[in-house]
Each structure stands twice: as C-alpha cells, then as structure tokens.
Amino acid sequence: MHKQAFASIHMRGKVAALICLFFLLFGSACAFSQADSSATARQKQLLAQDWSRGNIALRQGNNSEAEKEFRIALSIAPNSIEIINNLAISLARQGRDREAIALYERALRLKPGDSITERNLAVAYFRAHRYKDALPLLEAFSKSTPTFQALDITGLDLFALDRYPQSIEYLERANRLQPDDLPTLDILGQAYWRVKNYSGVTSVFDRIMTINPNSPEAHFMMGLADDVMSKEDDALKEFQTVLAENPKYPGVHSSLGLIYWRQHRVPEATKEFQQELALYPNDPVSNYMMGEILRQQNKPEQAIPYLQAAIAVNPNYRDALMDLGQCHIMLNQPLQALKPLKKATEVDPDFAQAHFVLGTALSMAGQHAEAARERNICKQLQAEQNAQIIQRTEHAH
Numbered sequence: 001m002h003k004q005a006f007a008s009i010h011m012r013g014k015v016a017a018l019i020c021l022f023f024l025l026f027g028s029a030c031a032f033s034q035a036d037s038s039a040t041a042r043q044k045q046l047l048a049q050d051w052s053r054g055n056i057a058l059r060q061g062n063n064s065e066a067e068k069e070f071r072i073a074l075s076i077a078p079n080s081i082e083i084i085n086n087l088a089i090s091l092a093r094q095g096r097d098r099e100a101i102a103l104y105e106r107a108l109r110l111k112p113g114d115s116i117t118e119r120n121l122a123v124a125y126f127r128a129h130r131y132k133d134a135l136p137l138l139e140a141f142s143k144s145t146p147t148f149q150a151l152d153i154t155g156l157d158l159f160a161l162d163r164y165p166q167s168i169e170y171l172e173r174a175n176r177l178q179p180d181d182l183p184t185l186d187i188l189g190q191a192y193w194r195v196k197n198y199s200g201v202t203s204v205f206d207r208i209m210t211i212n213p214n215s216p217e218a219h220f221m222m223g224l225a226d227d228v229m230s231k232e233d234d235a236l237k238e239f240q241t242v243l244a245e246n247p248k249y250p251g252v253h254s255s256l257g258l259i260y261w262r263q264h265r266v267p268e269a270t271k272e273f274q275q276e277l278a279l280y281p282n283d284p285v286s287n288y289m290m291g292e293i294l295r296q297q298n299k300p301e302q303a304i305p306y307l308q309a310a311i312a313v314n315p316n317y318r319d320a321l322m323d324l325g326q327c328h329i330m331l332n333q334p335l336q337a338l339k340p341l342k343k344a345t346e347v348d349p350d351f352a353q354a355h356f357v358l359g360t361a362l363s364m365a366g367q368h369a370e371a372a373r374e375r376n377i378c379k380q381l382q383a384e385q386n387a388q389i390i391q392r393t394e395h396a397h
Helices: 012-022 041-059 063-076 081-092 097-110 115-127 131-144 148-160 164-177 182-194 198-211 216-228 232-245 252-262 266-279 284-296 300-313 318-330 334-347 352-364 368-396
Strands: none
Touching: 041 063, 041 081, 063 081, 081 097, 081 115, 097 115, 115 131, 115 148, 131 148, 148 164, 148 182, 164 182, 182 198, 182 216, 198 216, 216 232, 216 252, 232 252, 252 266, 252 284, 266 284, 284 300, 284 318, 300 318, 318 334, 318 352, 334 352, 352 368
16 A cells, blocks of 8 residues: 555545534624724614624525625624634635635634634634644644544544644544544544554454444455555455445545556556546545656656645655656756755655655756765665665574
C-alpha cells in the first residue's frame, strides 16, 4: 500500500456527516444586539423580518434564500456577529468556504474569543483543508465541550496532518462515547496502521466485526490486512466485496489501483484511479498516482495538474512534491522545480533522491554551489543508509 494512502482518503463521508451537525446557529432573538443605534423604527422592523426569514430558510435547507435575507439584515446591522455567523453558515452550506471563512474572521475581529464563531471557523477551515489553522480551535472546542462530534473532528484533523498518535487519542475517546460508529472505527484503524501498531489494528477490527462483520468497513480493513501481508489476490477480493456493497466507498478504487500498479497492470490501475477521481476529485492518492503514471509516460504537462491537486489537499505529500519537481525539470523549468523539491527535502530530510534531483534543478538554474551542496547531502545519506542495511544484514545472521 502506498505510504500516503491513508492521509485523507477515508474521511470524506465521515466529514460530510459531521459537518451537517456541527455549524452552530445563533438564536432568533439575538440579531439586534449590535444594530446601528441610528436605525429607524422601520429599519429595525425590516431587520427583524429579514433575520426571521433567514433563519427559517436556513432551517429548511434553503441556503441561497437564507443568504439573501441575511445580507439584507447585515446591511442594517453591519456589526452583528449573529448575522455574520448565520450568513457564513448559509455560504458554507453552498460550498463557498472561502467567503464563509472571511466572514467568521470578520466576526472574531468584532468579538474576539466568541466561542460559537470559533467553532464555526474551525469547521470552515477543516472543510477548506486548512487543517493546521483548524487545529487549535478544534482542540479548544474538544477541551471545553468534549462531545463525540468535537472529539471526532479533532481526531480527523490530526489524522489529516499525519499526526497519528494524537489522532488515535481523540478517536478512541470519541469511540468510547459512540462505540457503534463504524466510520470512526474505520479511520481509527487507519491511524493505528500508520504507526504500525498492529495490535491496535486488530483491536479495531475486532470491534468492527462485533458491530457488523459484513460491513464495508470490515471488508476494507481485511483487505488492508491482506495487502500488508502481501496477499494481494485476497486483498483484491475484499476490495471488490466492498465495491459490491458500497460502490462509492472512499478509497477502495485507489486501493485496487495501487495493487494493480505494483503488479505492473498499468491500464487497470489507471482505470481505478480515474474512477476514484470521478467520485472524489480531490483524492490525493489517485491524483498523485495519475501524475506518476503520466510522468513515467513522458507526459509532464498532463501530470502537473494531478500532482498539484494532490499537494493542495496534503501540502506535505513528499512523493507528489518530488514528482512535481521532476515534471518541471522535464519541461526545462528549473526555477518552478525548486519550490516543490525544497519542500520535499524539508518534509523528509533523509530523502536522498530528492536532494539529488534538487541539485539537478539548481545546476540547471545556474546555482552551482547550492547544487554541489545538495549532491553531497545525497551521497552522505546514501552512504549512511547503505551502512544501516549492511548492519541489519549482519545482525540478522
């Protein structure tokens, strides 16, 4: 299984379910706390009507109508954090996360530390893949209000940041509050797998089997276990079973594609990655793998958008950063190659190949001293890694 395969592909359905529960609305009597004192009686009457109609539309799921009413209300009471929050919620529910974030940040400038605004902003950051920005707000929320939803989304955020031990802590606490929540167990199992805690994986698998042994989550985890043990044929069967039960299960096409890729079945792998992207266009693994396939087929211009999409979701995606740099080198664009290659060496300072390719880009850009430095780092890392291999071999005998 690809080393970054679990960074974010298994959270999508779970996140969608959490988001609909998570945004916090202000009560219907709060809109007037910061209305302009110069507002006329008629304006205050209109404000009350627009606020009321906006809240009704929001509760009914008519988000565009809610947006319209809240914008009118906000023109009368521009400093009302209640209106700003509910307008932002109507925008977030339309997928307009950047606009929602700007409004929440505006509300916090008006009233720093407001708990409802901070919680809404945390969720908006999370939806926009701004996991680092979301984390302190989510941690504060889960500390003050340790509900299942708060603990769960904080665990998801840490998972997306590749901070798996901390993610496990929050997800275990969430699981204790809702032991039968299969999506939480699914992600918890991935987190244990990432830190190579196989007893933890077994524990999660046992819990899933107790709840529903025929669930897609159970078959998916069995497929992962088979894949880890190099039982690729068994893994393929488990993943196919998942598809039969849930054709839209996140990550299963990627998982199939990765096995086909290792088996050098490139057409089948390509088909699976494309099917994953048809369902989930932001899937980092499928985007990376499509970029890798196209790069190896000497199609760097076609590969670059896929690699950029993978990095947009996971900015620390080492292999995608490396491939992006290589594509720019293939296109004789050394200056564009420098940023992703330098980032790859920052994400993994022991990535010898990245130092070598960075040296190539620097040399092409005329920065010869820096290029020599990177190549020397590469040689040193390779020597150290070869020595470690020899040492392990000697201990084995």
